[in-house]
Amino acid sequence: MREITYMEAVREAMSQEMRKNEDVFILGEDIGVYGGAFGVTRGMIEEFGPERVRNTPISESGIAGASVGSALTGMRPIVELQFSDFITIAMDQMANQAAKIRYMYGGKGKVPMVLRTPSGSGTGAAAQHSQSLEAWVTHVPGLKVVQPSTGYDAKGLLKAAIDDDNPVIFYEHKTLYKTKSDVPEEPYSIPLGKADVKREGTDVTIVATAVMVQRALDAAAELENEGISAEVIDPRTLVPLDEETIVNSVAKTGRAVVVHEAVKRGGYGSEIASMIAESDAFDFLDAPIKRLGGAPSPVPYNPELEKAHVPQVPVIIQAAKETLIKA
């Protein structure tokens, strides 16, 4: 199969939808000839022109709101935010408008839009350009939240997000943009709400998101050398969450580690851990559920500190082993 980068997969998903459906367009800051802050839209303005690859002023609230309004009146906008931290500025439009319009209006109207944005640390961009704030939006009923970890998943999930009639927050990871994977050329869709078992195992379940998926897989490979069989699950979409796949896995292994890059306190891992504890899998647990997440500080600039802020492979290995010791 053809190998392309995560970034190319995102671009291809958008381009294929835009060729097919005139209602789909993209808007955002510097997405025209510049190609966006990370180059995701490079070449798109040449193919689709400035009407459908719409360069905007630096006005996150304005462009998010214009997307909501255009979605409500028949378009299917994709809005790109340069860094996911900037959702703070667009938050009224996403949380108070996009998420609630259909419900507030008693089921009339729909808001089929995607807000794409890169999150995460690892680039030295420091505290205001490195956050993972996905838990904030998972808390708001009416929004869907997607967090792909591979190019293959990114392409299929983005098509599903564009096709969805609800507002979807689509978190890309800036350090994954250049990673390569096998991605089919033809369009395909990965349903929102379907987790992926990235590695099968029998002793411990590791639920990991975004950049942590690869780290969990690296940890699982090392654990295997020590005779420990880890199953790695990537939820892929946080809302809706594929509870069944996670619960079935934990019921099988009896142990669970939940790991994400976002600050641990109030992170989505808390939701996943609670969901496991409330489920039938509770009876199968042989050890307390472990949660791993970012340190309770802003993301630091210094590369060593930045690395220390988020879980690394040895910490995941350690956590998995701890669940086994307590058995």
Added chain:
Amino acid sequence: MELTKDVKLVPDVSQEKLVDLYKQMWTIRFFDEKVDEFFAKGMIHGTTHLAVGQEASAAGACALLNIEDKITSTHRGHGHCIAKGATADKMMAELFGRTTGYCKGKGGSMHIADIDIGNLGANGIVAGGIPLAVGSALTAHMKKQSYVTVCFFGDGATNEGSFHEAVNLASIWKLPVIFVCENNQYGMSGSVKEMVNVEHIAERADAYGIPGEVADGNDIVDMMNKTHDAIERARSGEGPTLIEAKTYRWKGHSKSDAKKYRTREEEQEWKAKDPIKRFKNVLVEAGILTEEKAEEIRKDAKQEIENAVEFAENSPMPTEDDLLTDVYA
């Protein structure tokens, strides 16, 4: 059309339509007065924001719109809804929290919407609807549709970032939107004189390179004249206009307002500029209405609201089964 020697109406509007507008203004007033009464009696819960005294700006700004045209509204939006064609019965039912209401009882006073007739919804967030209106106009532009979007907001909203971001977007993209700022002189308690350091909010249009017009918000004819020009501009692809409608809310900000921030004398001065009475005088002088006919219309409007109340009171309540429907499409 010269209605009287002092009052000239620019757009071509039939006498029948003018009479309808007169009735509509009474419907708006009686609706809000009835809501005021019910809140005072504790018959409906939540909160509400009344636009008594602002009927001319709502009715005038919507008078020239077609059903395909859109509006976005505000927390003080009952008048806008009626002006865009909403019926009082389904609105009252919504305030009563009934399933027959515009939002099946899930939205209440601040979220009445009827997308089928171009009402994209009232909004509980100050300035929250302004970017939405620009998005609606963007759809018209991209799909090459001829509708325009009238975006209502108050004086307070022009101090929100969303206002500035959205007006700038509409300007650079020359979108078919008409920004109607209803300057009713106060936010919740903050006087526009304390919160804005320009004489007219319309001057803010200069910063975005679009026309800014001051309209007499208590004069429906002036409102129609100013929106007529703005609609023409929008439909011909020349972009947005900001219209500042100078008006006054007779009632408090919401139901719990002691109105300490303004004087009773000031209220009386504005009540003397009653927009409904003013329009009636024009129509009578123009020979379009008689005093008797005007009184008949007033009574009809009052009865319409009584009928709306009856409809609302006799409508079913939602059940818990409705709680989780409509969250996602």
